[in-house]
Amino acid sequence: MSRFPHAFSLGLVLCIAAGLVLPATAHAGRRAFTWIYDTEVVPERGAEIETWVTDRVQPTPKDTRDFWWAPIVGLTDRIELALPMELQWSQATDKTQVLDYGAELRIRLANPDRLLAGPAVTALRVGLYRPLRGKDAVRPELDVIESLDIGEHLHVVANLGARYSEYGGGLVAAYGLGAQWTASEAWRFGLESFGIRGLVAPDVPNAKVNPGFTVVGPTVGLTHGRTWITFGMLKGVTDNAPVYMSRLLWAIAF
Amino acid sequence: MRKYVISIAVVVSLLGASLLGVSRARAGDPGTGVVQGIVHVSSRGAGKADGSGVVVYLVGFEEPPVASVPELQQKDKDFQPPVLPITAGQSVSFPNQDPYFHNVFSLSPTRSFDLGQYQKGETRVRPFPKTGVVEVYCNIHPQMAATILVLPNRRFARTDAAGRFRIEGVPPGQWSLFAYDRLAMQPVKAQVTVAAGGSVEVDLRIDETRDLKHTNKFGQPYGNGGYR
Numbered sequence: 394m395s396r397f398p399h400a401f402s403l404g405l406v407l408c409i410a411a412g413l414v415l416p417a418t419a420h421a422g423r424r425a426f427t428w429i430y431d432t433e434v435v436p437e438r439g440a441e442i443e444t445w446v447t448d449r450v451q452p453t454p455k456d457t458r459d460f461w462w463a464p465i466v467g468l469t470d471r472i473e474l475a476l477p478m479e480l481q482w483s484q485a486t487d488k489t490q491v492l493d494y495g496a497e498l499r500i501r502l503a504n505p506d507r508l509l510a511g512p513a514v515t516a517l518r519v520g521l522y523r524p525l526r527g528k529d530a531v532r533p534e535l536d537v538i539e540s541l542d543i544g545e546h547l548h549v550v551a552n553l554g555a556r557y558s559e560y561g562g563g564l565v566a567a568y569g570l571g572a573q574w575t576a577s578e579a580w581r582f583g584l585e586s587f588g589i590r591g592l593v594a595p596d597v598p599n600a601k602v603n604p605g606f607t608v609v610g611p612t613v614g615l616t617h618g619r620t621w622i623t624f625g626m627l628k629g630v631t632d633n634a635p636v637y638m639s640r641l642l643w644a645i646a647f
Numbered sequence: 648m649r650k651y652v653i654s655i656a657v658v659v660s661l662l663g664a665s666l667l668g669v670s671r672a673r674a675g676d677p678g679t680g681v682v683q684g685i686v687h688v689s690s691r692g693a694g695k696a697d698g699s700g701v702v703v704y705l706v707g708f709e710e711p712p713v714a715s716v717p718e719l720q721q722k723d724k725d726f727q728p729p730v731l732p733i734t735a736g737q738s739v740s741f742p743n744q745d746p747y748f749h750n751v752f753s754l755s756p757t758r759s760f761d762l763g764q765y766q767k768g769e770t771r772v773r774p775f776p777k778t779g780v781v782e783v784y785c786n787i788h789p790q791m792a793a794t795i796l797v798l799p800n801r802r803f804a805r806t807d808a809a810g811r812f813r814i815e816g817v818p819p820g821q822w823s824l825f826a827y828d829r830l831a832m833q834p835v836k837a838q839v840t841v842a843a844g845g846s847v848e849v850d851l852r853i854d855e856t857r858d859l860k861h862t863n864k865f866g867q868p869y870g871n872g873g874y875r
Contacts, residue, residue: 437763438748470763470771506760508774619865646865 426612427625427640428587429552429569432516432540434501435467443644450637456484459492471501493532495522512542524561532558536567548573562603564593581614585625606634619646680841683813684849686806686826691856698810701853702732702796704803705814707822712737713801716772719783719793721749726783726793730829732803735778739795742770750786752864757781757797761864784861789869792859794829819843830855
């Protein structure tokens with residue numbers, strides 16, 4: 394029996410309701426996809442508060458719901474700093490706990506102006522997280538992001554990264570590919586694929602390399618004034634994948 | 648709604664006339680003419696003593712831009728000049744000459760941008776490849792407003808305090824002439840026929856009746872509703 398997470402219904406209702414009652418503006422949306430990072434950064438000395446709600450529906454009763462929250466500040470016109478904190482509810486324990494906190498630098502390797510940057514843009518994401526479980530545990534993360542604008546409407550992004558957790562998943566590669574169509578100033582529709590693949594097992598006895606998984610699904614985004622919302626509903630297409638992974642992202646810019 | 652009417656009127660004047668009579672005339676060659684005249688400026692029907700700042704331009708032919716990069720300065724919580732005419736393909740520099748931050752932006756369809764906030768002494772440069780009207784504002788100071796007119800050629804001039812202007816190097820032919828005042832609802836138009844070595848005199852009238860309220864970069868009112 395398939396189970397749709399609560400975030401799916403909430404996300405869909407929010408996007409439809411917002412689209413019906415809120416007029417569009419010309420302000421650009423920020424995150425095209427729900428798992429894949431993109432190459433746009435906050436303007437210099439600009440700020441955003443960004444929130445994610447993630448539902449993972451697992452084959453066995455191990456559903457989780459994550460809440461990720463971060464202020465994001467434009468340090469220069471090409472570099473933004475995020476200071477996230479993540480909480481997680483687990484169905485297995487029926488408890489909510491602070492999962493980790495950290496810092497991320499997102500570095501756009503091109504002029505912030507689309508005309509000057511050209512259609513192809515590269516960005517780097519460097520993160521350092523401190524999981525609360527695990528003494529002295531630190532989790533570095535690195536992503537290389539490449540975006541390509543084809544015409545006025547099509548935006549394609551490829552994402553390749555790695556995360557290392559000594560006591561958690563070990564060394565894991567993350568990969569993603571997405572395509573988005575800008576239907577109007579307010580609405581964006583896309584298709585996204587995301588996955589992870591273990592490379593080195595964690596440094597704990599009897600640990601195995603993470604087999605990884607891949608998920609695929611549609612995304613929808615809405616921009617209005619200083620707010621943007623993106624919602625994605627991805628379905629597992631490999632063994633070990635969650636049945637569904639949904640994520641609702643929203644941000645308020647200042 | 649009014650600001651869209653104004654932008655549409657200017658865009659039509661720039662694109663429509665160009666499409667109907669595009670010429671690759673090389674202005675500045677021997678055999679060009681002069682267009683000169685006066686623009687009588689009034690404010691809601693009452694004559695203005697200072698008629699300066701109106702930009703008069705010609706459409707119907709194209710020219711490449713000059714290499715220079717003009718400046719739209721942020722100074723004394725204002726933009727200088729309030730109307731900046733440039734040629735399509737030219738870049739504009741936005742230096743901050745105030746001892747506080749500004750956040751220069753434009754939501755105009757011709758060219759939208761957000762320069763972020765930078766300190767005194769720094770500048771940002773943006774190219775303007777398409778003809779049209781670009782309304783420029785500051786997201787921090789609602790009283791700051793300027794217009795960049797991106798024109799198809801280099802044949803434009805600003806009026807002096809007496810409202811007089813002179814455009815030299817105009818190729819022979821029949822062209823549309825426009826006078827743009829950012830405080831007027833729409834530009835004033837005239838048809839001119841220029842002969843090689845000749846001079847055309849034009850007399851125009853323009854009335855400033857535009858309400859310049861605008862929104863911030865998020866499309867929302869400023870704290871005090873926006874003004875100027």
